[in-house]
Amino acid sequence: MNNKSDQHSLIQELIESHQSMKGALLPLLHAIQEKIGFIPSDSVGEIAKGLNLSRAEVHGVITYYHFFRAVPAGKHVVQICRAEACQACGANELLALAEKTLGCKSHETSSNGSVTLESAYCLGLCASSPAIQVDDKLHARMSADKLKKILTQLEAA
Ligand code: FES
Incomplete structure (x- = not known):
């Protein structure tokens, strides 16, 4: 998925569908990476706001787990x-x-x-x-x- 606005809408949908879940951050990040291929750095603020966390908490989890990518993978x-x-x-x-x-x-x-x-x-x-x-x-x-x-x-x- 290359279109930024499609990515944004999809991330918003995923945030909404995970919001009520306890411990939603990891499942949400997995879902975003599965759908988009990486976790866009400009989505960290949205994710934090949606899950009522700080940006630092979200960023910390993304960088702690090597599984998550901040940029698209190769072919x-x-x-x-x-x-x-x-x-x-x-x-x-x-x-x-x-x-x-x-x-x-x-x-x-x-x-x-x-x-x-x-x-x-x-x-x-x-x-x-x-x-x-x-x-x-x-x-x-x-x-x-x-x-x-x-x-x-x-x-x-
Ligand atoms: S240590 Fe289990 S597959 Fe490599």
Whole structure:
């Protein structure tokens, strides 16, 4: 969704539908990111007002949870699990390889806009570590060679 006024209307609707909910902030932020793809920074004030919170509280939650994006993601999102089981099986090396291949750091997007690189903290595949997720698809037992191949294909697509 690119149109600012559509985004604004949708955010307003989502605020209204969450207003009466206890502990509404996290579900609301998830709903906004699911519908729009990110949490527009100029919506923080609206969200705060709608939920009777301070801007600082809303901003604090958005920045605390790496899951939330303040800018739109690239065409594809690659998440590398960095929780304990995956770290023990080389997740940090996979992340370093991904950063080098894409030319961007975790939570950034490659310069051609094709891939946003993110860290995840357990994708539920601990027994088959290391794990990554590409958009909605999980990949277990990831190797450097397989990761490089996946990233090269995504970058070229
Ligand atoms: S620790 Fe990586 S999938 Fe659970």
